[in-house]
Amino acid sequence: MPDLGLEVLFKGKNLARLLGGLWTALRISLLSVAISLPLGVLLGVLMTRNNRFVKALLQFYLNFIRIMPQMVLLFIVYFGSTRAFGWDISGEAASVIVFTLWGTAEMSDLVRGALISIPRHQYESAEALGMSKSQTSLYIIIPQAVRRLIPLSINLVTRMIKTTSLILMIGVVEVLKVSQQIIEANRMSSPNAAFGVYLSVFLLYFFACWPISLLAGRLEKKWS
Amino acid sequence: MDEVILSVKNLVKRFDDNTILNGISFDVRRGEVIVVLGPSGCGKSTLLRCLNALEPIQGGEIFLNGQAVDSAAKDLTGLRQQIGMVFQSYELFPHMSVLNNILIAPVQVQKRQREEVRAEALQLLERVGLREKQNSFPRELSGGQKQRVAIVRALCMHPEVLLLDEITAALDPEMVREVLDVVLNLAREGKTMLIVTHELSFARAIADRVLFIDGGKIVEQGKPADFFDHPQTERAKQFLRTFEYESVK
Ligand SMILES: Nc1ncnc2c1ncn2[C@@H]1O[C@H](COP(=O)(O)OP(=O)(O)OP(=O)(O)O)[C@@H](O)[C@H]1O
Ligand SMILES: [Mg+2]
Numbered sequence: 001m002p003d004l005g006l007e008v009l010f011k012g013k014n015l016a017r018l019l020g021g022l023w024t025a026l027r028i029s030l031l032s033v034a035i036s037l038p039l040g041v042l043l044g045v046l047m048t049r050n051n052r053f054v055k056a057l058l059q060f061y062l063n064f065i066r067i068m069p070q071m072v073l074l075f076i077v078y079f080g081s082t083r084a085f086g087w088d089i090s091g092e093a094a095s096v097i098v099f100t101l102w103g104t105a106e107m108s109d110l111v112r113g114a115l116i117s118i119p120r121h122q123y124e125s126a127e128a129l130g131m132s133k134s135q136t137s138l139y140i141i142i143p144q145a146v147r148r149l150i151p152l153s154i155n156l157v158t159r160m161i162k163t164t165s166l167i168l169m170i171g172v173v174e175v176l177k178v179s180q181q182i183i184e185a186n187r188m189s190s191p192n193a194a195f196g197v198y199l200s201v202f203l204l205y206f207f208a209c210w211p212i213s214l215l216a217g218r219l220e221k222k223w224s
Numbered sequence: 225m226d227e228v229i230l231s232v233k234n235l236v237k238r239f240d241d242n243t244i245l246n247g248i249s250f251d252v253r254r255g256e257v258i259v260v261l262g263p264s265g266c267g268k269s270t271l272l273r274c275l276n277a278l279e280p281i282q283g284g285e286i287f288l289n290g291q292a293v294d295s296a297a298k299d300l301t302g303l304r305q306q307i308g309m310v311f312q313s314y315e316l317f318p319h320m321s322v323l324n325n326i327l328i329a330p331v332q333v334q335k336r337q338r339e340e341v342r343a344e345a346l347q348l349l350e351r352v353g354l355r356e357k358q359n360s361f362p363r364e365l366s367g368g369q370k371q372r373v374a375i376v377r378a379l380c381m382h383p384e385v386l387l388l389d390e391i392t393a394a395l396d397p398e399m400v401r402e403v404l405d406v407v408l409n410l411a412r413e414g415k416t417m418l419i420v421t422h423e424l425s426f427a428r429a430i431a432d433r434v435l436f437i438d439g440g441k442i443v444e445q446g447k448p449a450d451f452f453d454h455p456q457t458e459r460a461k462q463f464l465r466t467f468e469y470e471s472v473k
Contacts, residue, residue: 124278125315129329129381130305139328143319223319 005192009200014182018197021175022204025164028092028172032099033157039100040107047112058108065105071166073098078170091172099160110152114145147223154216158209175201227254229289229384229416230275236283237270244270246440247284252385255414259427259448262437263463268420271437272387275418276307289384305333308378308386312393314370316362316377322349323358326377334381341380348376352406368399372406379410386410386417393422424467428452436460 009015078094126136168177179197186193230252237245244267260268273279280295316325330341349355352372392400434451436444444460455461
């Protein structure tokens, strides 16, 4: 049997360190999601209003965030802004800021899409039944928009978790960074550690995201 | 049956510079069934939409039981509860069961007791042959079934007038009958209705009065037998001819 370098995992606290790294990544994603969701809903609703100026501004924000590679955003916030403004933020805080900017932009687009995908006739048949604007939103439009939105926003969460692998570039010790450290430290004693360690990283990401994707798929089927 | 429920006076409707309805006047009396006919694009749907203020109007007046109907009316939702509307494309709420589609407005808008409305809804569903579908979702129903639910949904609000806009136009031919039978029964019970349809034999059977609209005006109106057998105007004759086929042999 080839040496897969799995034994490194059981040396000292390596496995616990890997899990700790994963937790850092998850913590950053979940915190960013928690902030992005309400902000994204707010901006998404604003985008469907008929204010040209607000629309143009939000469109610019969305495109700007989409065009920028996340890595560049991380560098701007972590290295650029600390130099320029002389403040001191941790890598983790910088990551939360960038992921929130990104999550809010993507979420607002999902919300806008969900809202405009509801046919005009749904509003009209609610109004024809005598519903007020707020009753129409509450009973007819929002429940339908939310059903379309939930699977999509869950996918956004998994994308976010995956993208956290970038934050090692600004010195946050997340799961990939821990892996590199373990591999470095065991270069002599187990030269094949890379395979074992990265395999476990693969599995960790898989088991963090898979249940979430599964849930999204379920909900999508249930509500289609 | 002489009490006027709905009164339309000199109605003008424009989309930008495009005048669609140009001085339409008519009265609807309690228990009357009026069929609105006219070539495609003449403004039949627009007329019905004006009647429950889904479209703002540019001139004239509409009164329902003496109350002015327009999109700025202060009790617009109250007015709309008295006017039931059924659309060509059913427009059931896809996230609600059949029963909830029917109950939502009476319970939330009219604040009636859920149990009382439920009993009424089930009775109406029974009558249109759909009681066993009460817990189904719209996506599980055929077009004809959806349209019957939409009619029950409108009826459960106890409207004074029912507006039906080509409610069979999107249906497969074999489902048209089941829906039209429901409407015929409503007519027998004395429901006041304004019906837009392309089913001429149905129109003839159900109408107390036919309104023929063309070029933004009521060109001709009268009893169905007169209108269909002895149309007075060239435009009405031409319209009726488009439904006839010459033999090809
Ligand atoms: N929202 C709108 N904006 C601009 N024009 C409109 C709008 N709605 C309808 N129209 C125009 O008004 C005219 C009348 O439309 P309407 O739908 O009332 O006709 P209709 O008699 O119901 O026709 P059909 O028999 O095909 O259903 C058409 O020329 C249509 O293009
Ligand atoms: Mg029409």
